[in-house]
Amino acid sequence: MIEQLFIEGLAIGACYGLFGVAVAIIYKTSEVVNFAQGEMGMIATFVTYHVLVVYNFPFWLAFLITMVFAMLLGMLIEICCLRPAKDPNVLGLIILTLGVEMLLMAIAGWKWGAEQKDFPFLLSVRKTHEIFPGLVLNEWSMGVFALSIVIMVLLFLFFRFSRLGIAMRATQQNVNAAKIMGIKVERVFSFTWAMSSLIGAIAAMFFAARSVLDPNFMMEPFMRAFAAAVLGGLTSIPGVVVGGLILGIIENFFGYAWPEWKPIVAFVVIIIIITVRPSGLFAKHFIKKV
């Protein structure tokens, strides 16, 4: 029983971690906390749903269309909303991304209505396989594990070896120095948003397959993923994934013992963690810029 709870917690935790990575990528490069991340994923998932159900496209094509859409959406938000704001402070940035969140949520409600839909996903939560004697794993969890590992490896290679990844790291360390070195910082920001939106959209599809599809469905997973990201330290991508895994396991065990209070355990954990260690478990303690 314990290993069963453990592996299920690990699966949902990997999904939180994946979504947390999307939040962390944007925060790392531009110090913007993107409160609209969940709704960006939600809109992308709705696009998949629309293409699948209304146009009856095969899944791989719908998936590709969604990926392109998610990247364009991320870029569009960066270009239309973040770039024109001249030197906004932290509160201004939070209001901006919250504004985008409300906008996207309302557009989804306008287009697809508030009723809950089933998301036709390739991997189902109900189909299970017994991988070890006594240990059952559903297809959804396997998909999450496989995809998380693939995306983490790709991200590692991207940040380590590609020119763009190195430019993103340079921008993160010092925007002005990066500009002097000939990096087009605006373009880097746009691409960061596109990439984050892409990863967020993939994670959102997994969340939709696990629950239902409606304009609010990403709100709670976003909070949990954000909690996971803060838990691991927003600036360290492996830390975010580990934070997600820890949060998933804690939540699953807690939810087994006290199912009534499962929804708030993430917030209690996050408040305790950031009070004790404001920069998270795995990031270097942040030094305030004076």
Place this chain on the structure above:
Amino acid sequence: MDMKRNYYEDIELFSSATILVWSIVLLVFLLTLPLYLPSYNIYLFNIILVNIILAVGLNILVGYTGQISLGHAGFFAIGAYGTALIMTHLHFPFIVALIIAALIAAFFGFIIGLPALRLEGPYLAIATLGFGLTIMHIIGRWEIFGGRMGIKTPPLDLGFAGSAYSMVIEGDVKIYYLILIITVLMVIGARNLMKTRVGRAFVAIRDDDIAAEVMGVNLTIFKTMSFAVSAFYAGVAGGLYGFVVTFFDPFTFNLILSIIFLVMVVVGGLGSIMGAIMGAILITYLQYDFLKNVDELPYLGAFLVYISKQWFTVIGLANFSNIALGIIMLAIVIFEPLGMFGIWIRMKKYWKTWPF
């Protein structure tokens, strides 16, 4: 702004005779309002006044002290549930129940202020957000709070219910006067607080907390105090709100409400009491009146219905008010970071120096 020559000019409530006269005119207008307005508009005014109290309180925290709160719906909920439950179960007079509930909210504000000592910016936003959601969940699960079904407020009794001193207030108009008095008191209180040592300490923390600490401002005391004061205002607003709507459930106090509170302050103008009032009036009016039935608006309504039929769904058109709010939020940060108060200051300067 106008030049102040000495300290006493700075702390005056009415800095000139003009302002005094206009304040009296405004007060008389507000007092006679129920004579020429239909009942629904009085209800709208009650909501506006409640939101003014909340926005002024939130502005103390966000605008003056420079902290961020996405959990004010939580304090609002504590005020609403606290007042209603104290009156139902303990039969206290309304004012006493309101103050006790607001003090409970202030205590929670103090608790949330403690992590705020170590957190800033986005981390603080997410911590307060977590607090708001936690309060919503706890209220939804606990039997005494009526659970998910919500609760109904008892009759608004200024005296002791069920005794000879009972004094029940009924109807939107009477409640309007009660709320008006409390709102005026709270707003003047906030304005005076900002002119004292405490208010100056808040502003110093906003401008630079390290410098403020060097100057001898005790960050621990003043940051938690700012949270507590702000939560107290939210608690009072919540207590009054409960009696305006007479029925509420945990989902009234969701995340969107916290965001809307923050939007009021930012749209109105950070760090100014008048700005908070303007923001509260504008956003509440848009939400409860102007954007409530979008399809009935002249020109725009027909156009939106046409668009809905063409590409969207007509039933989802109700979401348009959130679209408008989102656009307002984006526009205010991009084009006018000082909010409506900034526009007002610019207009004032323009007319004062007019030919030049």
